[in-house]
Amino acid sequence: MSKKQNRTTSQAIRHNFIILFTFFALFTGAAVVTVVGVNLVHQSQTESVELLKSLNRSFIDDKPDWNQWRRNSSINTQNTYVRVTDKLHSSGESKLFYSKGTQHFLSLKQTKLSKLLHLPFIPALVYTKDYGILYYRSGIRHGAQKDIRSEIWLSLTPIVNTLVSVMLVVLVVLIISLLLGWWLISLVAKRLTRSLEMLQSTARDQSKSVVAVESLLPVPDTPLEVRELSMSFNELLTAIIDNNKKEKAFISNASHELRTPIAAIRGHISLVKRRGKQHPEIIDRSLHFIDDESLKMQSLVNSLLVLSRADNEVVQKSYFDLAGIVNETVEEQRVVIKQAIEASGKQPAVVYANQTNISQIISILIDNAGKYSPEDSKIRVLIVKKAAVTILSVQDQGPGIPDNDKPHIFDRFYRGDPAHNSEINGNGLGLAIASQLANLNDIQITVADVQPHGASFNLLFTNASPKK
Template sequence: MTRKKDRTTYQEIRQSFIILFIFFALFTGAAVVTVVGVHLVHQSESQSIQLLRSLNRSFIDDKPDWNQWRKSSNINTENTYVRVTDQSGANRQSDVFYSKGAHTFLSSNPTPISKSLHLPFFPALTYSKHYGLFYYRSGERRGEHKKIKSEIWLSLNSIIKTLASVILVVLGTLFVGLILGWFVISLIAKRLTRSLQMLQRTAQSHSQSVVNVESLLPVPNSPVEVRELATSFNDLLSAIIENNKREKAFISNASHELRTPIAAIRGHISLVKRRGKDHPEIIDTSLHFIDDESAKMQALVNSLLALSRADKEVVQKTTFDLVAIVNETVEEQRVLLEQNIEVRGAKTASVNANQTNVLQILSTLFDNAGKYAGDDSTITVQITNTAHDTILSVENNGPSIPDEDKKHIFDRFYRGDHAHNSQITGNGLGLAIAAQLATLNGIQIKVADVVPHGVRFELVFKKIA
């Protein structure tokens, strides 16, 4: 037997429908049997009342005319028995009148069933061996020196047979309906879960295939829930696929950036080994070149470590004055950069972020501006307070960034054509690290052109509530 936790949605739907069908079928059958049974019992009760009234009408001048009653009564002696006891007069012995077969019926010995039925809960039911179940009713006619008791036993065997037939019909209908319902419900459940099964098979096929590992799942038109589920899965898969592509590109770019200086270093080492003894003058040149390339490798490794830490870092935010941090950073950068740096805008601006991360982002933006702006140009820092935000911008008048490059400016290892064509150093990780730190601190980082030429980077801090 399939365990409940291992059942499929198709099996769960089918079983739930079957249980619900059986419940309603049994409920309907019980209701039908109950209504029919109560109706038949009420008929027997009405029949007994009519019979008692006909007995009362048989009295002429306060004396019963049994012969006349027997001739005029339509009593069915096969399933109805009557006993009338006349106790009129103080010293007169009681006279008893029996309908046909009643004396034999009443003289039968009681059985355990008949004794069990004579309970306060069933005062009108009685059972007789070889006769079956009966409905009992009695009545008395009283007068001066007169006491007549009439008793009637109506057989319920016909009612029991009718109820048995109804029960058999209900059970038969239930059985046939259960078989038909099983197939119909199975078809409905299969149709309802067809989309889920298709998604499961497709996902399993993709997971086992190297070719389709980056393929999206098919989106069915119905049901709506499955369509929305497939769409959500595809959104998740798209994000995973995109992240996977970025990771592959990251590894490829990192390998490329490391391979170039390593190849140069090994080339000079080989040169020194082959010609160093005969030409000692090349040793100093090769050592200088090896030192430069190893410094580039160290800078790249440090950037990779910083990027890795930024991916996993949990920031601790504090409230501080952004203007003070900007002024502190500007003083440090004026020593390092050839360009003139101007600070404009608000004199104070409170923000909530990690102060160390903000300093690192600012250093990256100044370093980037110093690489692309001319030595005699000006780097402008603007601090603006608005109703909802605090905006910090770092602007330089170097070459503008093409719109196509703006989409990837914060990608890892990405460098635009103007950066490759010039002699600008860098590994394309600075802005990626700045963007990651900004995201961790809830800071929005933007890039825009400056007219007629130049680039402006903006950091948008949300106002403190």
């Protein structure tokens, strides 16, 4: 079983070909031998009929003239044996006439081999030691005074020799064809599997190489299945490589974000150790700074935990009124956001999602709008229904988002040029968390410009009727 499982594709092709070819060759050979044998036997049957007719024409004075029969017969009678029984009606006596060699032929006892080779479904075929296989046929000619029964045993040795010759030829052709076919199919199989072997060796070499770990596999032109397989593998590798790059960038950015406050904390601790006794006034200032930096670290770690949970979370969805969640979240954010928040739009608006996740997304979008909007501006939260889609928009009156930043705005740790202002707190994970939660709920999140200035983050819900 293990041998079969460890075969290569080329070996499997050769193995299956040999089995299939051998089966068809044997079937064809058997069919040829059978057809030839049946035709020859039928020919012998026809010859026996002709021999009986010629024998009846050779009778002289109610006695067969063997010499005339052999001389006038168009069929070779050398290996033919005949017995004629002449039975009178009046006396019931029978006279027997034998052709040359027939009495010796009939005197032989039937051996075990003769019984074994006797074919019950073809009773006309008999086997006799030293004479081989013969074809038997008899006929009766009825007369007014007597009946004449003629029996003929026609030797099938020429037919057997012909069949043996045919079988040997078929066997030789089978062996030659098998060897030639094995060689040809080996070349074809090797050619067909060359692309697979190339993919295998390339993948094996790349798996051992540190430099080529992000390289794609070669795509052969033929065969089509291998080409499509290579392209599918490359699509998978591209996704894995991109994900690997994102993970590396994520780790690098997370390390950078954590390194800055840690370095600042360590610096102030060192300052307090060196000069705290001589200058007690720096202790309160350093503690205040350490407290601020530790809060930033805590916020970053909490965001990382939220992202980690969101990557593996399985959400429980339900039907609920989006307007109710918006009103609750807006009331909570009004306590911490300096800008005025206005909620309006279609009510009620039933959507299918996870309520907690939607509340988190709205909080993140309102917090983001508050960071980049003037304190005297207004943040609008609007619900709009269009055809089969419900749209929730969070709009601000900030500087807006440049077009070259929009494709990356939901990437982890990505912060556009306006976000690099040191007065704006943040770690670049808020919108990434919002995007991840939206994906978990099968919600599309987009960003657009607001005229004359500002940005609009939009959540697109596919409307669904509540199950009854």
